[in-house]
Amino acid sequence: MTGTDTEGRGxxxxxxxxxxxxxxxxxxxxxxxxxxxxxxxxxxxxGGPTLREAACGYWWRRGLRTxxxxxxxxxxxxxxLFALLGxxxxxxxxxxxxxxWWTPQVRLLGRPAYHVPxxxxxxxxxxPFALLETVRRVRAEGGRPRLLLLSVxxxxxxxxxxxxxxxxACEAALGxxxxxxxxxxxxxxxxxxxxxxxxxxAEMYPEDVTxxxxxxxxxxxxxxxxxxxxxxxxxxxxxxxxxxxxxxxALGAVVPAPxxxxxxxxxxxxxxxxxxxxxxxxxHARVAAAVxxxxxxxxxxSRPPQAGRHLYADLGPLRAGLAARGVTDSMELEDHLSGxxxxxxxxxxxFGDELGALxxxxxxxxxxxATDEERLESLAxxxxxxxxxxxxxxxxxxxxxxxxx
Numbered sequence: 001m002t003g004t005d006t007e008g009r010g011x012x013x014x015x016x017x018x019x020x021x022x023x024x025x026x027x028x029x030x031x032x033x034x035x036x037x038x039x040x041x042x043x044x045x046x047g048g049p050t051l052r053e054a055a056c057g058y059w060w061r062r063g064l065r066t067x068x069x070x071x072x073x074x075x076x077x078x079x080x081l082f083a084l085l086g087x088x089x090x091x092x093x094x095x096x097x098x099x100x101w102w103t104p105q106v107r108l109l110g111r112p113a114y115h116v117p118x119x120x121x122x123x124x125x126x127x128p129f130a131l132l133e134t135v136r137r138v139r140a141e142g143g144r145p146r147l148l149l150l151s152v153x154x155x156x157x158x159x160x161x162x163x164x165x166x167x168x169a170c171e172a173a174l175g176x177x178x179x180x181x182x183x184x185x186x187x188x189x190x191x192x193x194x195x196x197x198x199x200x201x202a203e204m205y206p207e208d209v210t211x212x213x214x215x216x217x218x219x220x221x222x223x224x225x226x227x228x229x230x231x232x233x234x235x236x237x238x239x240x241x242x243x244x245x246x247x248x249x250a251l252g253a254v255v256p257a258p259x260x261x262x263x264x265x266x267x268x269x270x271x272x273x274x275x276x277x278x279x280x281x282x283x284h285a286r287v288a289a290a291v292x293x294x295x296x297x298x299x300x301x302s303r304p305p306q307a308g309r310h311l312y313a314d315l316g317p318l319r320a321g322l323a324a325r326g327v328t329d330s331m332e333l334e335d336h337l338s339g340x341x342x343x344x345x346x347x348x349x350x351f352g353d354e355l356g357a358l359x360x361x362x363x364x365x366x367x368x369x370a371t372d373e374e375r376l377e378s379l380a381x382x383x384x385x386x387x388x389x390x391x392x393x394x395x396x397x398x399x400x401x402x403x404x405x
Contacts, residue, residue: 016346019309022365036261045249047073054267076225077214079253087243090146097351123157128172153186158305163199188218191285219266287364298401315358
C-alpha cells in the first residue's frame with residue numbers, strides 16, 4: 001500500500017497490504033534466488049517435491065506431522081485462499097476484525113461472508129457464543145455456513161489467542177459442522193516466544209483443520225509471493241487438496257521456480273534465515289511497544305501487541321477531538337492520520353469493522369527508517385529506539401495523537 005487515495009479504485013482493487021518487515025532481503029536468500037533464475041523447468045501446480053518437503057520439515061518442527069502429499073504451495077496467500085474457498089461450498093464465517101484480504105476473496109466467489117465479534121482478550125478467533133448465535137441465525141435465514149477462517153496470531157489486532165480460547169472457538173465451530181482454516185502467517189513473529197503460548201488448532205483437531213501460511217510473515221520478502229497449505233490426513237483432506245489443486249491449476253497460480261528455490265531454502269530454516277527472523281521480530285516488538293505506549297498515553301485504547309509488525313487502536317475515546325477536525329468515521333480517520341504521519345494508516349473498515357468505529361492499524365515498519373541503511377542500522381542497534389530516525393518518527397506519532405486530545 002503506497003497511499004490512501006481510492007479514486008478510481010474498487011473495493012477489491014484497493015486494500016492495505018499485510019504489515020511488511022521493512023528490511024532488505026538477506027544476502028544468502030537473494031543468492032539462492034539468483035542461482036535458480038536460470039532454471040528452465042517450471043514448478044508444477046501445488047509446488048514441486050523440494051518445496052513441499054521443506055514445508056513438511058517446517059511444520060514437523062512445530063509439532064504438526066506432515067507429509068508432502070498433504071501440502072500445496074501457491075503464488076501468494078490470496079491465490080491459495082481463493083483456491084481453498086473454491087474447493088468448498090457454503091457460506092464463510094470469520095472474526096471481526098480480520099485481515100483485509102479475506103473478505104474480498106469470499107465475495108469474489110459470490111459467497112456470503114459473515115463477521116463474528118471477537119472476545120475481549122484477543123482478536124483472530126470468534127467469540128464462541130457469538131459464533132453459535134451467528135451460525136444459527138444464518139441457517140434460520142436459509143444460509144449454509146460451512147467454513148470458519150481464523151488466525152491465532154492475528155492481523156490486524158497483533159494478539160495471540162490463548163489456547164483455551166482457541167479450543168472453545170474450535171469446539172463451537174466443529175459442533176456446528178464447520179471446517180476450520182487456520183491462517184498461521186504470523187506464528188513466527190511472536191514478540192515474547194518464551195512467555196506466549198501459541199497453539200495451532202491443527203494440534204487440537206488434526207482431522208478438521210487446514211493450515212495456511214504466507215511465508216512473507218517471517219521467512220521471505222513480500223515481493224516474492226509464496227504461501228503453503230497443510231491439509232488434514234485422510235480421504236476428506238485428500239479430496240479437498242485435489243479440488244484446491246484444480247483451482248490453482250485453472251488460475252495458473254504456480255510458484256515461479258526461483259521463488260520456489262528460495263522459499264524451500266527459507267523453510268529449511270538455516271541460521272541466516274532464523275537469525276534474521278528472530279532479530280526482526282525483536283526489533284518490531286520494541287517499536288510496537290513504544291507505539292502502543294504513545295497511543296495509550298494519548299487516550300486511545302489498544303490491546304498490547306504480542307505478534308506481528310503492527311498494532312490495532314481504537315480512537316473512540318478521542319471522538320470529540322476528532323469530530324472537531326471533521327473526522328467522524330474510520331475512512332476519514334485513515335485519511336487524517338495518513339496525511340499527518342506521512343505513512344499509510346488503514347482504517348478499521350478495511351478489516352471488517354463498522355465504518356463508524358474509529359479503529360486504525362498502525363504498522364511498525366515505517367518507524368525503522370527511510371533507507372535500507374537506516375533500517376539495517378535499526379536492526380543492528382542494541383537500543384534502536386534511541387536512534388535519531390526512530391526517535392523522530394515516534395515523536396511525530398506522539399505529537400499527532402496528542403493533537404487529537
